[in-house]
Amino acid sequence: MAYNHQEIEPKWQKRWEDEGVFQVTEDPNKKKWYTLIEFPYPSGAGLHVGHVRSFTAWDIASRLKRRQGMNVLYPIGFDAFGLPTENYALKNNIHPRQATEDNIANFTLQIKSLGLSFDWSRAVDTTDPKYYKWTQWIFLQLFKAGLAYQAEIPINWCPKDKIGLANEEVLQGKCERCGTQTVQRLKRQWMLKITAYADRLIDDLKTVDYLPQIAQQQINWIGRSHGINITYPIADTDKTVTVFTTRPDTNFGATFVALAPDGQTTAELLASMPQQAEVKAYTELCKQKAELERVQDDKEKTGVFTGLYAVNHLTGFKIPVYVSDFVLGGVGTGALVGVPGHDLRDFQFAQKMQLKILRVVVGVNGDTSEIARPEQVQEEVGTMVNSDFLNGLEIHVATEKVMEHMVEQGWGKRVVNYKLRDWVFSRQRYWGEPIPIIHCAECGPQPVPDEQLPVVLPDVENYKPTDTGESPLANMKIWKSVACPNCGGHGERETDVMPNWAGSSWYFLRYTDPKNDAAFASPEKLKYWMPVDIYNGGMEHTTLHLLYSRFWHKFLFDQGLVPTSEPYARRVSHGMVLAADGKKMSKSIGNVVNPDDVVAEFGADTVRMYEMFMGPYDEAVSWDQSSIKGVRRFLDRTYNLSEKVGNPPETHKATHVLHQTLVKIQDDIQDMKFNTAVSAMMMALNELEKLPSIAREDWELFLHIVNPFAPHLTEELWEKLGQSTILSTEPWPQANEEYLKQDTVRIIVQVNGKVRAQLDLPFGAGDNELEGAALANERVQEFLTGKIPKKVIVVPGRLVNIVV
Numbered sequence: 001m002a003y004n005h006q007e008i009e010p011k012w013q014k015r016w017e018d019e020g021v022f023q024v025t026e027d028p029n030k031k032k033w034y035t036l037i038e039f040p041y042p043s044g045a046g047l048h049v050g051h052v053r054s055f056t057a058w059d060i061a062s063r064l065k066r067r068q069g070m071n072v073l074y075p076i077g078f079d080a081f082g083l084p085t086e087n088y089a090l091k092n093n094i095h096p097r098q099a100t101e102d103n104i105a106n107f108t109l110q111i112k113s114l115g116l117s118f119d120w121s122r123a124v125d126t127t128d129p130k131y132y133k134w135t136q137w138i139f140l141q142l143f144k145a146g147l148a149y150q151a152e153i154p155i156n157w158c159p160k161d162k163i164g165l166a167n168e169e170v171l172q173g174k175c176e177r178c179g180t181q182t183v184q185r186l187k188r189q190w191m192l193k194i195t196a197y198a199d200r201l202i203d204d205l206k207t208v209d210y211l212p213q214i215a216q217q218q219i220n221w222i223g224r225s226h227g228i229n230i231t232y233p234i235a236d237t238d239k240t241v242t243v244f245t246t247r248p249d250t251n252f253g254a255t256f257v258a259l260a261p262d263g264q265t266t267a268e269l270l271a272s273m274p275q276q277a278e279v280k281a282y283t284e285l286c287k288q289k290a291e292l293e294r295v296q297d298d299k300e301k302t303g304v305f306t307g308l309y310a311v312n313h314l315t316g317f318k319i320p321v322y323v324s325d326f327v328l329g330g331v332g333t334g335a336l337v338g339v340p341g342h343d344l345r346d347f348q349f350a351q352k353m354q355l356k357i358l359r360v361v362v363g364v365n366g367d368t369s370e371i372a373r374p375e376q377v378q379e380e381v382g383t384m385v386n387s388d389f390l391n392g393l394e395i396h397v398a399t400e401k402v403m404e405h406m407v408e409q410g411w412g413k414r415v416v417n418y419k420l421r422d423w424v425f426s427r428q429r430y431w432g433e434p435i436p437i438i439h440c441a442e443c444g445p446q447p448v449p450d451e452q453l454p455v456v457l458p459d460v461e462n463y464k465p466t467d468t469g470e471s472p473l474a475n476m477k478i479w480k481s482v483a484c485p486n487c488g489g490h491g492e493r494e495t496d497v498m499p500n501w502a503g504s505s506w507y508f509l510r511y512t513d514p515k516n517d518a519a520f521a522s523p524e525k526l527k528y529w530m531p532v533d534i535y536n537g538g539m540e541h542t543t544l545h546l547l548y549s550r551f552w553h554k555f556l557f558d559q560g561l562v563p564t565s566e567p568y569a570r571r572v573s574h575g576m577v578l579a580a581d582g583k584k585m586s587k588s589i590g591n592v593v594n595p596d597d598v599v600a601e602f603g604a605d606t607v608r609m610y611e612m613f614m615g616p617y618d619e620a621v622s623w624d625q626s627s628i629k630g631v632r633r634f635l636d637r638t639y640n641l642s643e644k645v646g647n648p649p650e651t652h653k654a655t656h657v658l659h660q661t662l663v664k665i666q667d668d669i670q671d672m673k674f675n676t677a678v679s680a681m682m683m684a685l686n687e688l689e690k691l692p693s694i695a696r697e698d699w700e701l702f703l704h705i706v707n708p709f710a711p712h713l714t715e716e717l718w719e720k721l722g723q724s725t726i727l728s729t730e731p732w733p734q735a736n737e738e739y740l741k742q743d744t745v746r747i748i749v750q751v752n753g754k755v756r757a758q759l760d761l762p763f764g765a766g767d768n769e770l771e772g773a774a775l776a777n778e779r780v781q782e783f784l785t786g787k788i789p790k791k792v793i794v795v796p797g798r799l800v801n802i803v804v
Helices: 005-018 049-067 083-092 096-112 129-144 194-207 212-222 248-253 264-272 276-286 344-353 395-409 523-529 544-558 595-602 604-613 625-644 653-670 674-689 696-706 711-720 767-776 778-782
Strands: 032-037 071-073 148-158 163-165 183-192 225-233 240-245 256-259 304-311 318-323 335-338 412-417 437-440 444-447 481-483 490-493 534-538 570-574 744-751 754-762 791-795 799-803
Touching (some): 005 604, 032 049, 032 523, 049 071, 049 534, 049 570, 049 595, 129 444, 194 544, 212 570, 225 248, 225 304, 240 256, 240 335, 264 276, 276 304, 276 318, 335 344, 395 412, 595 604, 595 625, 604 674, 604 711, 625 674, 625 696, 653 674, 653 696, 674 696, 696 711, 754 767, 754 778, 767 778, 767 791
Parallel strands (some): 032 071, 032 534, 744 799
Antiparallel strands (some): 148 163, 148 183, 225 412, 256 335, 437 444, 437 490, 744 754, 791 799
C-alpha cells in the first residue's frame, strides 16, 4: 500500500515551522557547525532539480550534525539583483522589484515543499534596502582605504541595448541579453583593487580545505608568475618596448614582438609606426571583440605589422613588431616576445604571418629537426641548443642564468606578474545597488555619510538603458541632485550601480546576525559562527564568486571587522543533474524536469532520496524516471513494514545489519557518499523484510537511520509508534559495539596471483588457520596437483596468495 505523501508532508512541514524546530541561536555550551549553500538566484524559471540535489545533500548533513548535538546554522536567502531579473522584467513588462518579489515567493514555496531544514528566520534578500545598506557601507570602507577608485577602461558594449557588460555577460562575443555582437568602448568605471590581495589569495589557500581542482582554479585565475621584464630598443628610433616573460631562456629563438591593440605601448609607439594607418584600422576592428573571444585557444590568430623592428640584445637580430588581438593591454606590459618554436600560440601566429620558427630547446625525445608541426612545440622539459652560452643547460637552469645576465647588462628587471586585474565594479543599468558616492566639482568623489545609508534605489517607470550609455538613474534629476557632504555645495549622486557579485560577496556574514540595524553583524556572533565549516556550490562559481568573497572577507579582516582571515574552512562542489539523454537541461530543448511536478507525483522524500541515489555527488548524473519509481517503492515498503513491529523472541541478523548501517550512514554523509548511504538503507530494509516480526528498538533505529534522507515519512512512522517527540530533534543513536563485530570474513584465495576461491572463515582467524583452510580447499587443490607451494603469502582478514 502506498502512503499518502500529499497529506503527510505538508503536515510535518507545518509542525516544524510552527514549533521553530530548525531555528538556531548562539549557544556557547554547544559546538557550532555552519553549513552554507550558495543562495539561489530567484529566476522566473523557478527552482530546478540541480538546486534540489545540493540543497538536499547539505540538509541531510545538517540534520545529522544537529542530532549529534551540534548547534547547526543552515541558512537560506536570495541573490536577486542583476541582469537576469532585469531581462525577465523587460520581457514580461513588469518592474524588477515586482519580478523579484514574485520569484522569491515562488522559490520559497518550492524550497519549503522539499522539507529542507533551513532557518527561515535568518533569510536575507540582497535587494532589501536593510541588506544593501551594509553592501554600500562595505564599499565605502573599501573607498576610504583607497581600494575603490575610478578609471577609464575598455568595456564590452552592446550597441542595441546600450549597456556595458561584464565579461561573464558576453557569450561568444555577443550580448547575453539580446545576442548582438558587442564592441569595446572606453568608459569611466568604478574599480576595486583586488590585485592588492593577489598573493594572499594564493598563499592562504594552504590554510583551508578546498577540493584540489577548486584551489587550482583560484591559482590559475590569479596567475602569479615570476619572470623578467626585458626592454628591447626599437631600431632607428629612441623608443623601447618592454616585454614580460617567464621563459627568457628561449630568447635566442625570439622572432617577433606582439603588442596589444588596447595597450599603452601601442598608443605610445603609434606616431613612430611606418604603417600607422593599418595599425589604426586594425585596432578599431579589435574593439568589436570581447577579451574572452580574443584569447580563445582555437581562435585564428590575426595581426598587423607596424613597420617597426625591435633589437634582440642576445642575438643582435632585428625582429618585427606586430599588433595582435591575442595580446591583452591589461595583462603584463601589454606586449609579448614571440618564440614560435616553443609556444603553441606564438607558433600559430608565426605560421599565419610566415615568420621564422627557430629551435632552441631539444626535448626528451631528442628531436632536433626543424619545427613545422604543432606537436613539436611547447617542450616543458629539455636542454638548450643554438643558444650561445646557454647550450647544454637544462631549461630551468638556463632561465636563471640568462635572467642574471640580462639584469647585469641592464637589459631587464626581475618582476612578479599576475593575470589578475582589478575588479570592474560598476554597471550602467538600473537593477543593482546604487554606488554610495556623491560627485562634487570642488571636492571630487565623496562618500555618502553613514547616517544617510542606505542610498535607496528609486522607483522609476522607465528602467530601460539610455541612449547615452549611462544608467537609467542618470535621468533621475531630483534623486541625483544633492548637497556635497564635504563642502555643502552642489553635488550629484553616482548613477552607476554595483554588479550582482556585490551582495553575494558577504551574505554568509549577514546570516550570523540578519536583523542587526547597527552593524552588518555583531562581533560576538561573528566570532561564534565564523568561519563557515563547509560551503557547497557549483563548479561554475568556484573562480570569480569565490575569489571576490574571499577578497572582501580579507579586507574586512584587515579592518578588524571579522575574526578570521578566510571565510570558508572547506569548499566542495556538486555535479550537474542532466537530462535523461545526458544533455544539459534547457528550456529551449524542452528537456527540463520541473521539481514541482515530481514532488506532486512522488513526494518530497522520494525526490530527496532519489537525487542522493542517482550517483556520486561530485559527478554529473542523468535523470532516470524509472529509478525514481524504485526509490518510491522503497519508501512504500518502509511504510508498510511498520505493521510488522512486535516483540520477536531473539536478536536477528537484522539487528547487526542495522547497527553496521548506522555507522556507515554517518561515515558516508561525512564523505559525501550519499548514494552508497541510500544503498545501505535499502539492504537494511531487505533484512527487516525477512523477519516475521520486527523488534520495536530495531524499527526505531531504522527510522533514525532513514530520517535525514526522508524526514516526513519517518516523522509520521515515529508518531505512529506513539512517540510525542519530533524525530528530527531526537539525539542520534549510538551503535552497539557488540553488533559491529563480524562473525565471519570473506577471504580471497589466489594461486600465482589469480583468484581461484573465496572462503568465509571466522573473523579474527590467525595466519596458520587461513593458510590451512586455503590449501585444503577442493577448488584450490585442482591448481596444486603435483605441485609444491614455494611460498604462501597471507594478508590477515583479506587474502591468501599461493605461489607454485
